[in-house]
Amino acid sequence: MSxxxxxxxxxxxxxxxxxPDPPAPGADDWxxxxxxxxxxQLRAVVSGRPAHGRIRxxxxxxxxxxxxSTC
Structure with missing residues (x-):
């Protein structure tokens, strides 16, 4: 069943x-x-790491x- x-x-x-009707599938995904x-972000701040731009x-x-290393 789908x-x-x-x-x-x-x-x-x-x-x-x-x-009442149940919520539509995918309605709360975002x-x-x-x-x-x-x-x-909260866990990062609590552990002392920056919350934004970590990947960059x-x-x-x-x-x-x-x-x-290539020079």
Whole structure:
């Protein structure tokens, strides 16, 4: 059974029982992504690391080291 079929079945059951419709699949995906990002930033700050630009800093260090080793 696909997600869409399960959603339609759940909606049918909810309406038949007089309950509110369930949320559509994928409706809260972006909210979950934001919450995960915020949690990772919080963990970085608590552990004493910068919360923003960590990937860019790491790539910059790698590129800088690579340039030094080839000279």
């Amino acid at each position: 997600i869409t079929q399960q959603y339609l079945l759940d909606t049918y059951r909810a309406r038949k029982l007089g309950q 909210q979950v992504v934001r919450e995960v990002r915020d949690h990772r 800093q790491t790539l910059g260090r790698w590129l800088h080291l690579r340039r030094r």
